[in-house]
Amino acid sequence: MELEGRAWIFGDDISTDQITPGRYFHLRSDLEKLAKHVLEDAREDFAKGVLPGDIVVGGRNFGQGSSREHAPTVIKLAGVRAIVAKSVARIFFRNCINIGLPVVMCDTSGIEEGDILSIDLEKGVLEDKTKGFQLSFPPLPDIMTRILREGGLVAHVRRYGDFNLED
Amino acid sequence: MDQTLAEKLLSSHAGRPVKAGEFVLARVDWMLMQDGTGPLTVRQFHALEKDALALPERTHVFLDHAAPSPRRELSNDHLFLREFCRTYGAILHEVGEGVCHQIMAERYISPGDLMVGADSHTCTGGGFCAFSTGMGSTDIAIAMALGKTWFLVPESIRVILKGELPKGVVAKDVVLYLIGKLGADGANYKSLEFDGGGIASLDMESRLTIANMAVEAGAKCGLFPSDEVTRAYLETLGREGSYRPFTPDPDASYLREVEIDLSSLVPQVACPHTVDNVFPIGDGSVAGKDVQQVVIGTCTNGRVSDFRMAAEILKGKRRHPSTRLLIVPASQRVLKALMAEGILEVFLEAGATLVTPGCGPCVGVHAGALGDGERCLSTQNRNFKGRMGNPNGEIYLASPLTAAASALTGSITDPRKYL
Numbered sequence: 001m002e003l004e005g006r007a008w009i010f011g012d013d014i015s016t017d018q019i020t021p022g023r024y025f026h027l028r029s030d031l032e033k034l035a036k037h038v039l040e041d042a043r044e045d046f047a048k049g050v051l052p053g054d055i056v057v058g059g060r061n062f063g064q065g066s067s068r069e070h071a072p073t074v075i076k077l078a079g080v081r082a083i084v085a086k087s088v089a090r091i092f093f094r095n096c097i098n099i100g101l102p103v104v105m106c107d108t109s110g111i112e113e114g115d116i117l118s119i120d121l122e123k124g125v126l127e128d129k130t131k132g133f134q135l136s137f138p139p140l141p142d143i144m145t146r147i148l149r150e151g152g153l154v155a156h157v158r159r160y161g162d163f164n165l166e167d
Numbered sequence: 168m169d170q171t172l173a174e175k176l177l178s179s180h181a182g183r184p185v186k187a188g189e190f191v192l193a194r195v196d197w198m199l200m201q202d203g204t205g206p207l208t209v210r211q212f213h214a215l216e217k218d219a220l221a222l223p224e225r226t227h228v229f230l231d232h233a234a235p236s237p238r239r240e241l242s243n244d245h246l247f248l249r250e251f252c253r254t255y256g257a258i259l260h261e262v263g264e265g266v267c268h269q270i271m272a273e274r275y276i277s278p279g280d281l282m283v284g285a286d287s288h289t290c291t292g293g294g295f296c297a298f299s300t301g302m303g304s305t306d307i308a309i310a311m312a313l314g315k316t317w318f319l320v321p322e323s324i325r326v327i328l329k330g331e332l333p334k335g336v337v338a339k340d341v342v343l344y345l346i347g348k349l350g351a352d353g354a355n356y357k358s359l360e361f362d363g364g365g366i367a368s369l370d371m372e373s374r375l376t377i378a379n380m381a382v383e384a385g386a387k388c389g390l391f392p393s394d395e396v397t398r399a400y401l402e403t404l405g406r407e408g409s410y411r412p413f414t415p416d417p418d419a420s421y422l423r424e425v426e427i428d429l430s431s432l433v434p435q436v437a438c439p440h441t442v443d444n445v446f447p448i449g450d451g452s453v454a455g456k457d458v459q460q461v462v463i464g465t466c467t468n469g470r471v472s473d474f475r476m477a478a479e480i481l482k483g484k485r486r487h488p489s490t491r492l493l494i495v496p497a498s499q500r501v502l503k504a505l506m507a508e509g510i511l512e513v514f515l516e517a518g519a520t521l522v523t524p525g526c527g528p529c530v531g532v533h534a535g536a537l538g539d540g541e542r543c544l545s546t547q548n549r550n551f552k553g554r555m556g557n558p559n560g561e562i563y564l565a566s567p568l569t570a571a572a573s574a575l576t577g578s579i580t581d582p583r584k585y586l
Binding site for chain 2: 002013015018021022025027028029030060061065068069072080087091094095098141143152154157158162163165
């Protein structure tokens with residue numbers, strides 16, 4: 001899977017409360033409306049400016065906090081193609097894969113706002129086309145690559161009627 | 168092969184011996200969702216087109232985050248979840264019964280169990296030596312349909328607790344100190360496993376407080392061995408028959424070890440906006456900061472022993488006139504105990520406001536959202552920006568003792584001078 005997009009830069013420890021604030025709790029059954037406030041408490045300009053295909057670039061521990069799957073879901077709904085971060089919190093990471101949103105973990109410190117990034121998930125290579133450098137990242141575990149390739153965990157279980165992760 | 172607690176508990180549910188680093192399918196004993204994550208979980212369950220729940224009587228649905236509902240959208244979410252329970256036979260826990268983690272602790276979860284929940288603080292069950300962890304809605308929907316889920320068996324960090332806590336220093340201080348030391352991602356993907364002579368002196372409610380916050384260091388779970396303390400607590404809940412002893416094997420292999428001398432600890436405070444931004448209470452960045460709201464309760468510190476210690480400080484006194492004091496029992500059972508023991512009266516005489524058992528103001532939905540520039544000291548588990556309904560508010564985290572002392576003075580106060 002290859003994808004390309006424009007970088008939006010975020011800092012360390014972006015929490016699910018900053019992605020989907022509690023004051024919008026009542027919008028959780030209306031994800032399109034909730035997506036209008038995505039990442040609002042981290043960067044107010046993001047929800048208004050994000051375009052389909054853009055890439056969210058975080059620092060350490062991106063997505064820390066709550067189990068709310070609404071957080072990666074509204075990032076995806078806003079059009080974001082992938083998340084790149086130095087590290088990603090456990091539940092958020094698993095949620096991204098389950099809903100089919102690619103996550104790449106690598107040293108993001110050289111990437112700047114607006115850089116055009118190209119990501120090859122299979123080869124494990126991220127290229128910053130604006131800056132002209134490449135980074136390699138470890139491929140996802142097989143189990144997660146498979147879920148991602150099949151369009152998420154719901155699609156996987158619908159296809160096989162069960163987990164089918166071991167071959 | 169000598170095993171950690173995480174390896175033991177996952178082995179017994181995978182049906183074969185497993186070790187850290189393996190991917191396994193494991194059967195689950197309990198599943199939970201709440202009103203924040205539940206509607207999406209149910210929609211994902213429907214998307215699977217399965218006719219029935221694998222284990223309806225072990226699938227629990229809690230109305231605790233927005234309870235009672237402050238808005239019609241949330242009332243409609245509650246209607247949707249009630250209807251799901253009626254149709255599929257899942258167990259519904261109504262508005263006012265309490266926080267999911269507390270109800271599971273009081274009534275259901277036992278040593279050796281495996282629980283997954285669409286709530287990150289599902290790790291609370293680790294206090295009972297249950298492998299208990301938070302996941303998203305899709306994962307829970309699939310566990311509900313299939314009765315199993317997949318895990319990466321975590322590596323474990325052994326936290327050795329030595330000695331005994333001095334007066335005025337409690338479980339919340341221990342876990343805040345640990346998170347400050349590990350960092351907010353210091354245990355990401357790992358199991359925190361508590362060990363050492365110091366754990367015998369920690370009662371079950373202390374262990375639940377510590378396990379509850381394992382996720383604040385990124386951990387998948389926070390496990391205590393089960394022992395006589397566990398057995399005695401189950402007995403008080405009328406569930407002594409569900410006791411089983413679990414300890415890690417002597418030569419189990421750990422990623423690393425962290426040692427904490429309990430006797431050397433002082434009260435701790437986590438400052439905005441991350442839980443690992445922890446300082447000892449005497450530090451200049453903490454002491455004396457004025458607070459407009461104090462919250463005692465939630466799934467972290469809303470149990471009877473938490474309120475007993477707060478009442479010890481508040482008895483016969485009044486809150487500071489500029490500081491609101493909110494009391495949030497973790498369950499109706501806790502609230503009844505507070506009434507029976509006369510503790511509720513102590514709080515009301517001190518000028519406190521009683522909030523419905525549940526999550527209260529912790530999630531920022533209702534019942535205590537902060538105003539612009541306001542500062543809150545809470546016994547909850549998170550202080551993220553915007554957590555309590557306003558990104559322009561500040562949240563400090565501390566123990567019920569520190570919270571009670573701070574409610575009296577109107578500023579962050581060392582509780583030891585009141586004991």
